[in-house]
Amino acid sequence: MINEVLEKLLADEAVSAAELKSLLDIVDPIEEKVLFDAAYATKRKFVGNKTFFRGIIECSNICVKDCFYCGIRKSNKNSARFQMDEDEIFREAMWAFDAKYGSIAIQSGERQDAAYIDLIERVLKRIKSATDGKLGVTLSLGEQTKETYQCWRDAGAHRYLLRIETTNPELYRQLHPADHSLEERMQCLTFLKETGYQVGTGVLIGFPNQTTLDLANDLLFLKAIDVDMIGMGPYILHKETPLGQTVAPYDDAKNEEMLHLGLRMIAVARLLLKDVNIAATTALQTLSNTGREQGLLAGANIIMPNVTETKYRPSYQLYENKPAIDENSETSRQSLQQRVESIGEIVGFNEWGDSRHFFNRNLKPAS
């Protein structure tokens, strides 16, 4: 079954959710290696051997949402809230630019008020003008109106990440309060596409009640909506959240299981979607020190080193044990570069490393 499904994927034939599930369910390490090698070869063929860095700036943990899994949800009274000002965000962006990262990603909790929309617009314009348009900017600032997306696009951002979290409506309801809507989040992905962004989305992997069939359907959804970028990672608990309180702390065996499910998701996503950008996310690194490199070998091509000022990092805990290592330094930048090079990849310094899929889909005649 596994070889047949791999052959179908490599031949770009249609596959069913059950077929994808069979790959996500692999337990045998030898079969898993076959899967990862096929995904890695597909990556090399469609997007090459360059890994791109996006310096991530976590500019605020203030959030109007109350997602049951997330440590910065508004009801978590133990989270010390912070908001970087324009100068702080700008400074970190310039650090990433000087470090030749090529792109940054600005992420925060969700705020839709005018002051916040203006702050982001101002900082985008300032970054674009100071770098002569050379620093690529991805945003990950949650659900917004189409006008806000347009405003930030006009101010210079050109990629946006908004995870759908899960495409199963029942699971979505279990993860969120009643006023959080899967349909509205989907609508936001449409707005992002209409306003000209390269659009990234993804899901949480391995939370309670989710099955590998759900994950297989999630992957088919990513393909169906023709995404340009994928950011997804294992669910990791945070004790001060409703969901985190229902889950037993992960032991080594559970860490390993979650890491490998995350890696298989990357591999199957690469085999199914081919020319998209896929991030080896920080959650993988939380589960294993080499989680991100393993992600690259399973088909990912993007790493998002944290460039947030160290003093703010303890407050941006979406989940526990988020690696707080100081990546905002020359030494760790070099060590990350060495780690990427040690697996035979090269770092695409000073390049945007845009999604090839974005350009390929825009070349297609309108249907």
Ligand code: SAH
């Ligand atoms: N507020 C923005 C961006 C910040 S949250 C947004 O909603 O898009 C970024 C991502 O962190 C979320 O999409 C979610 O998938 C992930 N996340 C939140 N809590 C997590 C947890 N406990 N474990 C793993 N990932 C988590």
